[in-house]
Amino acid sequence: MGEVLVVTSGKGGVGKTTTTANIGTGLSLLGKKVVLIDTDIGLRNLDVVLGLENRIVYDLVDVIEGACRTKQALIKDKRFDGLYLLPAAQTRDKSAVNPEQMLNLCEELKEEYDYILIDCPAGIEQGFKNAIAGADKAIVVTTPEVSAVRDADRIIGLLEANEVRAPKLIVNRVRPDMVKRGDMMSINDIIDILAIDLVGVVPDDENIIVSTNRGEPAVADNKSLAGQAYRNITKRIMGEDIPLLDLESSQGFISKVKRIFKL
Amino acid sequence: MLFDLLNFGKKKASKDIAKERLKLVLIHDRANVSPQFLEMVKGEIIKVIQNYMDIDEGALDIQLTKTESEDGENYVPALVANIPIKKVKDSGK
Numbered sequence: 212m213g214e215v216l217v218v219t220s221g222k223g224g225v226g227k228t229t230t231t232a233n234i235g236t237g238l239s240l241l242g243k244k245v246v247l248i249d250t251d252i253g254l255r256n257l258d259v260v261l262g263l264e265n266r267i268v269y270d271l272v273d274v275i276e277g278a279c280r281t282k283q284a285l286i287k288d289k290r291f292d293g294l295y296l297l298p299a300a301q302t303r304d305k306s307a308v309n310p311e312q313m314l315n316l317c318e319e320l321k322e323e324y325d326y327i328l329i330d331c332p333a334g335i336e337q338g339f340k341n342a343i344a345g346a347d348k349a350i351v352v353t354t355p356e357v358s359a360v361r362d363a364d365r366i367i368g369l370l371e372a373n374e375v376r377a378p379k380l381i382v383n384r385v386r387p388d389m390v391k392r393g394d395m396m397s398i399n400d401i402i403d404i405l406a407i408d409l410v411g412v413v414p415d416d417e418n419i420i421v422s423t424n425r426g427e428p429a430v431a432d433n434k435s436l437a438g439q440a441y442r443n444i445t446k447r448i449m450g451e452d453i454p455l456l457d458l459e460s461s462q463g464f465i466s467k468v469k470r471i472f473k474l
Numbered sequence: 475m476l477f478d479l480l481n482f483g484k485k486k487a488s489k490d491i492a493k494e495r496l497k498l499v500l501i502h503d504r505a506n507v508s509p510q511f512l513e514m515v516k517g518e519i520i521k522v523i524q525n526y527m528d529i530d531e532g533a534l535d536i537q538l539t540k541t542e543s544e545d546g547e548n549y550v551p552a553l554v555a556n557i558p559i560k561k562v563k564d565s566g567k
Contacts, residue, residue, distance in 0.1 A: 357492050357499075364500050393487030400493050404500065 213244075213321040216328050216448070217346035217375070221362030223333030225354045226383040229419060231330040232260045233438070234350075236428040237445030239294035243325040246285060248297045248316075250342040251332035252307060255299035262426020263288060263296050272300035272307045274316065281319060291431070295324070305337040310344035317345025326448075335369055343370065349378040350410060355385060355396040364405055379410035381444065386415045387458040398455075411444035413437050414458050498540060501551045505538040512536055519555065528560040 218231045228249075235247040248271065249257035258264040269284035274297065281297075288294040300307065320327045331342035343349065349370050353363040363380070370378050382398055389395035398412055416437035422429040429438035430445070436456070443453045505511065516536050523529055534557050541552040 357496050360496055361499055361503065365503055368504065390489075393489050396489045396492055400489065404493065404496055 213324045214326055215317045215321060215345050215347045216326065216350055217331050217343050217348075218328060218350045218352060219331035219339065219342065219366055219370070220333065220352040220359070221335065221366040222353075222359045225352050225359050226413070227333075227352050228256050228260050228330050229423065230350070230352050230381060230383065230413075230441075231257060231328050233428045233430040233441035234445055234448065235326070235328045236261075236288075236291055236294060237430040237441050238326050238328075238448070239288070239291040240431065240442075241445060241449065242293065243449075244293045244295075244323070245326045245328065246295045246297060246320050246324045248327065248329045249299040250308075250313070250329055250338060252299045252338065253301065253304050254332065255301050257330050258286075258296060258298045259426060260423055261288065261296055261428065263298075264426075267298050270298045270300040272303050275308050275312045281316070290427075305332070305341065308341050310340050313341045313344040315345075335365065339366075339369070340373075343373055343375055346375050349375045350381060351378045351407070352381045352383055353401065353405075354383050355390070355401060360396070360401055360404060367405060367407060378407055380405060380407050381411050381413060382409070383413045384415040385412055385458060409455075410447050411440060412455055412458065413440040413444075414456070501538065501540060512538065515553070519557075523557060525563075527562045530558040530560055533558045 216234075218227050218234070220227050228251075231247055235245050238245045247257060247261070249255050250271065251257075252272065255270075258267060263286050266286045269279040271284070273279045274281050274284045285295040285297055288296065317327055317329075327345075329342050329346060332338035351363050351366055351370075353359045367378055370376075380402070382401055385398070386395055390397050398409065402409055414436050416429070416435060418429050418432060418435035419437050422432060422435070422438075428441075429435040430441040432438045440456050443456060446453050516534065519536070520529070520531060520534065534555070536553065536555045539552055539554050541550060543550045
């Protein structure tokens, strides 16, 4: 019996889709069978982040409406064994799916796959309600900015109100240099405010843009620091106790960066 | 320029400003997440107070707001209740 995780944030542009793509790919690299579902109907993007945009035949709405079998719509990633994508429909809107249908789909997929990761759209409307309907657990993505943390707090409240218990936090795009000089909230500041458990910290890393350009998730790139952060998050999701990446001791960080660029 | 130099040592780190602003805005946001919350608090308070005095339930006003902390450096959340009393019951004396 698999587990359904929803990746959500409230605010747009904090890295939900990138996070979903990397954790999903990371889980498949560790031998798990994973389905990624893009629930951002009308604004799908998980397909391009994964580099699978040219292989879409059917989508989430086709599955919900019974226009195809679930298996037919799942795109098998040929680079990563065990990784499948169920893309969102691009020409429909959120009202094409309801929470009950999403719940049924999640229950069906849990029978056969180890992890079902749901990429939630921004906002707290219908799309959010659909995305969380079948979720066992939630991962809340935020960045060290006032607006993103505020929205994360709202989302945490809504998850609890909808009985998705004990959400876990990812702080994305951390800049250790700015934290050090007091111009960016630290991880502890954010945890202090949101009062939820941390599952990982991802540094702001140019490699993410490069890997999105190429459609190759950074988690598979051993030279990327963000990729390392995602590998650690993946292991924590599987229950391993992995210490946080040392971003703040500047020596360690700079020498790591130097090593990356000299290689 | 001179003003900037004089203030240089006192300037608050921007992350502390961010944290402070966030804490305040979240007090209000969190209260809004469940509108039933204040109603529940209100109901319980009425129950307790009615044991001792008659109050004007219709004019009762309860708000979640902020107040300066004792050291005067920060703001902290505060529950402010305005409860008009009609009559104090004899048993309370």
